[in-house]
Each structure stands twice: as structure tokens, then as C-alpha cells.
Amino acid sequence: MSDREPGSRLHASGHTDGSPLRRPVRSTLEESVREQAVRARAAAEILARADTLSKNRALEEMASQLESEIASLIAANRKDLDRHGASLGEASRDRLHLDEKRIAAMATALREVAALPDPVGQVTGEWRRPNGLQIGRMRIPLGVIGIIYESRPNVTADAAGLCLKSGNVVLLRGGSEAHESNRTIAGCLREALHKTGLPADAVQVLERTEHEAVDILVGLHGLIDLVIPRGGEGLVRAVTEKARVPVIQHYKGVCHVYVDSSADLEMAEAICVNAKVQRPGVCNAMETLLVDRSIAMQFLPDMLRRLKEEGVELRGCDETRKHHGAVKKASEEDWGAEYLQKILAVRVVDGLEEAMAHISRYGSRHTEAIVTRDQVRAKRFLREVDSSVVLVNASTRFSDGGELGLGAEIGISTSKLHAFGPMGLEELTITKFFVHGSGQIRT
């Protein structure tokens, strides 16, 4: 980075057409996206070799930079809100909004990532072959990762931090309504990279905001190694449809709690209330409650009353409806529904087998819990339920990278390739084989 261009490539990531002499006409959309990806690829070679200390220093500096630029961050966010706020719903407007507290939280998250162990260079196994070859596997970064997200600007800092720590370069494409906020956040992060001697192009916000820029980005086979769409099912499907590069898919979370005949009923009630009510709008909230027939009479009346008091709309099978007057009849669609709100489907089942068959038929392979005191059934549930997170005697709400102890989360995969479930730093790496010999040849 030359001193004669102070910050021009730092603050306006991808903004290389500052000099009219070098670029008399604005580049086409495709040229612009590709040019950013080419710069990302070049940065990836350097970043893959960066040592832990350099990366941590950059993360700390990123946090400080965000804190010292609070005024300009809030001003940029104000522009976004002025331009787009009126067209957004209340929830989206709230997600877009940045204040001092939220900026401080971004800085804290970056410092937390700095404190996590560096996965790059970790040796995940070593063994010796009969011919004396010493073999091992070592974690390396994936390369260039595209993140496609919706309105929350904090994703810009969170994703950049996780990618940097794992030696990956990130190309960020947030919602166009948050473009000024995201550019300004990325500007701070790039400034920090520059100051600490790492390539600023390791963090870039896609400069062009046209919708088609996403289609171009996800088609850059050979330049982009992985795309992670963070958003609703529609976004994920649209990206998957267009992609020529691998995509981590996170469809929906139709999470179940199964209350077994041997459950501690008080525990079951607490877990169910937590799983449904604590934050109903997220993917790890319970959407269907399954109850063993033998305890339905004991368990359901109190449970349903309690949920009703919490404002939950109940939709159940005929058997369930006997235990509470306000339970509507569930339709076939209710069993596969991801409500993301205070609605719950409830079904009485004949034991573990039927519970697991229901989950297999209607579930989304995201997260399921069993409440039981029976160790054999607990073990069967853990082994046989085909979901990314399976829990015994705990709320489905723990299905989250931070809560599971991954430190932080770049996304959740509901497909089984590369990762299944919450993805942390390790999931942003892959292993290569290394071999120490003493002249071995193959015969």
C-alpha cells in the first residue's frame, strides 16, 4: 500500500476507480466483482502464512479502530436509516440500527476472537507407517470466503474477525440498506489490517450493490472457495441455485423436544418453556413438542396451561386437545412448520420409536432434544436421531456455536458436507497431509 494513496483502498474497499486517469470509465459490474475477488485471492496467499501474533494484533487493532470511529460509524448508519429506514419493517430497522452499545459489542467480539486458539497449523493427528514414513494432518485456511447477509451490520465485523483468525480472506456482501454502515465498518477493519502490516484486501465489502453482484460473486469458481449465506431460507435457496462455488446451506430449524415416559416432569416443563419462549424467532427454538402417551395425562395439562400463559398459540393432535381446551387442531402442515414465533405444535406419541419416526419424517435435521431419566433411551436418541445437534435434558436453545463452546459462530450448516451444525473457527479450515520421510520410494 503506497503512502501516496492514503486510505483510498482502505476505507473504500473495492473502490479503486478513485483516479480518473487510471480508470476513465466505471468498470462493468462483472469486472468490478471479479477484480475484488482477484485482490482477495492475492491477499489469501499472504494471510494463510500470517502467524498467530500478527492476526491477534490486527484483531485488537480492529476493535480499537471501531471504538475510535464511533462517531463516523453512527453517522454512516444514520445515512442508511435515513435512506432505507422508512421502507423497512420495525424488526429490520432495529437490526440495522447501530448505537454506542452495539459498536462496543462488535469490538468485544473481535477481542474474544483474538483470545481463541488459532486453528491454523494445528496438527490433528500423526501416525507412522511400516515403511517409516511419519504422516500427519495439519489445519490450513480454506482461502477466500464470501458471506452474504441481510441487514445486521455487526455481521460485517463478526465474520471478518472469524475469517481473519482462521487465515481466510472475506468478501462481504450485506443488505444494500446497510451499505454505508458496512463500508464504514470494513474501512475501520481495513485500516487496522494496514496498520498492523497485513493486507487490507483480506476484508472487503462488495463495492457494487446491484442484486446481480451476488450472482456474479457466487459464480467465481476458482476465485471464491466457499460462500456462506446468512439469512432466511429464500436467500439460501437463491444463492444455492446460482452458485458455481460450494455453499454452506442453512435451511430451517424445525426443532423438537421429546418428553419421554421417564422424564423429570418439572425439568421437562422448564426446558420446553425455555426452548419455545425465550427467543421464539430463532432457528434453535422448539417448534414441535412430542410427549409419550404414558405421561401425557400427568404432563400435558400443566404444560399446556403454562405455555398458554406465556402467550403461545397451541396446535395439537386429537389426544393433545383432550388436555387443554385452547388447543387448535393441528394440520399436516403444522408438523413441518418453522413458525419462528409463539406457536407450537404438540403431538402425543407411542414411545421413543414413534417420536424418532416423527422427527425423521417432519424434522429439518437441525436440533432435537429428549427429556428422560432412562440412559438407554437417551443413548439411542443421541445416536439415532439424524440432526446436527442432539441433546439430552437440555434446551434446544443451546444449539449455537458460542453455547457449545466453539467460541463464536460463522454460520450453521444443515447439510452434511464439510460441516453439520454450528460452525466455528475449525470449520473455517481444512486439513492437509504432511509426510516426513528418509528417502522412501514406492515399489
Next chain:
Amino acid sequence: MSDREPGSRLHASGHTDGSPLRRPVRSTLEESVREQAVRARAAAEILARADTLSKNRALEEMASQLESEIASLIAANRKDLDRHGASLGEASRDRLHLDEKRIAAMATALREVAALPDPVGQVTGEWRRPNGLQIGRMRIPLGVIGIIYESRPNVTADAAGLCLKSGNVVLLRGGSEAHESNRTIAGCLREALHKTGLPADAVQVLERTEHEAVDILVGLHGLIDLVIPRGGEGLVRAVTEKARVPVIQHYKGVCHVYVDSSADLEMAEAICVNAKVQRPGVCNAMETLLVDRSIAMQFLPDMLRRLKEEGVELRGCDETRKHHGAVKKASEEDWGAEYLQKILAVRVVDGLEEAMAHISRYGSRHTEAIVTRDQVRAKRFLREVDSSVVLVNASTRFSDGGELGLGAEIGISTSKLHAFGPMGLEELTITKFFVHGSGQIRT
């Protein structure tokens, strides 16, 4: 499987239109492929829960079945050879050919897979959270795997064995010239599954041989979890282009050996001859030799003479050409070429940095080796070279699942998603999280 249909679904995998009453007209191509995939998906649910003993018993029975059906296997192979042999090159005809020895080798490979540890259910890590949650990760199968391959019928048994052991269902699509052989092999394997109580549909050969059947197969998002094309770059690109499901990509192997200034030159010569000559037609053979300038004079004249004696055509940089009269001038294309025959590109470089820069620019991220006695340079090469297998003082020919100690190999990935390099049983699994709690809820 009813006794009234003896073997009808066993020997003719996918052949469910045996009864004219049930299926008066032949199903369309799409219906046929989809129907096989639906049966595969159903079998996958059962196979994921199969215990190690059952799977091993089936593998042993598969081996016995192949041995006892040698006559019909050779007869089926004869049909393929009669029909297609004339149109095949000698190499392809040889790959297609089955004899007693090759059938015995298939049986042995199945028994070897039976002897490998079962990856399914393996716990790859366990930890405890401050709130008392006990968290772990457990390996589970991927589900339904499509294998698309060319003429070698032994892939049918090898791939089926690895998939079965890892709890996966396999849909096999070999070259149409090997269809009778593949069907008959699959018939034996299905018979063995049936006899040992596992679903025969866990191994299926795609019934329809039209080229378009592959396009349909790789488009079955939600039914097929992964496709592994095993063949040339053209096949891999064609499959990737059409796929709506994840594909493991294995493009090319442009493998390098770098002979460092501190190399044991005798060792270097042996490694280079082995890497180039022992089996030139495979992806882990050396295609480019890089030699440090400071030892070029000592090393190259003998090395080049020796390679020449082995029948290797040499193409080199100007500096290389000084050391042997028969070296042709290498063109820019030679540096990135995957010759797959006895041709070698040779370049003199200025030390480790230039060697690594050359590999980064022209390599295919497959396999590279350094010959050196310098531990610091060895370590830098291992860490910094971005290839799936990096070796110190050993031949590139060891880049192979069996040689690396994975037991066997389902394929090689040159992309970094899910796997990078040779893939064994573990790479046919993914992990899920399991959580033991005592009533924890999220606050």
C-alpha cells in the same frame, strides 16, 4: 424383501419393472433415476443405524459371493468386451477386463475394508461447559453417495465396500461399456446384503445407461448427499457444471519435486526417478522437477542422463538445457502441464522462495515434495506449500489413501471443502454434536 421375488431386486438393481401388471410401460428416464434414489434414501436410514458387526458380516459375505460367482462375472465381462471392446483403446480394454485374479483382488479389498475401524459412532472430541453441559462430537454417515466412474469394474466393489463400512448408501454409475460387469458385481453385493439382513438397496447400479441419467442423478438435491466423479478432468468438470448437489472435485495432479541445495543427491535421484517413472500415468506422478541453482551443476547432469535412460522426454529452462544435450526448450504451457506420461519439465530456481512461487503459480494443489537435509526449509515447505499432500524426502507417489494409512481410498479432493487430498472412511462421515445436560436452560 419377499420370498416370492427371488433375487429380482437383488441381481438387477433398479429393475423393479419385472411385473408387467405393476408397470405396464417402461418408466421415463427421470422417473427411473429418481426411483432408485428414493430407494437409496430409504436404505440410508437403516444403514446409518447398522452396527459394525452387521456391516463387517455383509462385507465378508460380499467377498465370498464374488468368489463363488467368478464364472458369471467373467461371462458378464465377456459380454461387455464383445460389445464394446473393439471401440476401446488398449488401455481402456485392459481396465475393463476381469479375470480370476482381479476378482480375487476385489474380494480381498472388501475383506480389508471389513478389518478397518468403523468410523460411525466414533467420538472425535468431548468437553464440558461452565454450565455443566457435557458436549461431544460423533461421526455419522453422509447419507446417499453417487459415484460416477469410467471403465474399471473393480471400482463398483471398492466404492460399495467403503460406503457400506461408513454407513453410506451408494448409487453407482460406471461407464456404459462396463454395464453388464457392474450389474453383475452389484448383484453379488446386493445378494450378500440381503443374506446378512441389510437392505440390498444400499448398493445400486444406475439401471439406465443413457448419458443423461448422470445429469439427472447429480441434480437430485435432497436425495443425493454427495457425488464423487472418479475419472479425468473432463468428467469432473462436466459433473460439476450440471450438479445441484455437492461434488468432490479432483482435477489434475501437476506434482512437483524440489531438490534443495542441502539435499542428499543420491536420495534426490532415487525419489525423482520413482516419482516420474514408477507409474507415469497417475495423478501423483511428478510432472515438474525444480532444482536449486547452487547444486544444479552437481545434480542435473547425472539426473537428466538417468531419466533419459528411463525413456523420459525432457523439457527444461535454458539453465537446465546446459546440463544435458537432449533437453528440449520448455514452453510456458509445459510448466502447468499434467503429462500423465514419460515427459518431465525441469527448471532451475533460486532457492526455496522461488520454488514455492513456481508451485503456487503453476501447481494444481495436489502433491509436492522437497528433498533436503535442512530442517528449517523442510518445515517452511510443509507449512507454506498449499497442496493437499506435502512431503519431505519421500516420493510423491505416496500421495494415496492406502499409502498414507487411510486403509483405502474413495477418491481424492483437490478442492478444500469437506476434504483435501486422499479420502478414506473418515471422509465419508461428518460429525454431529451431542449434549448431555441435567436440565440446563438458556438465560
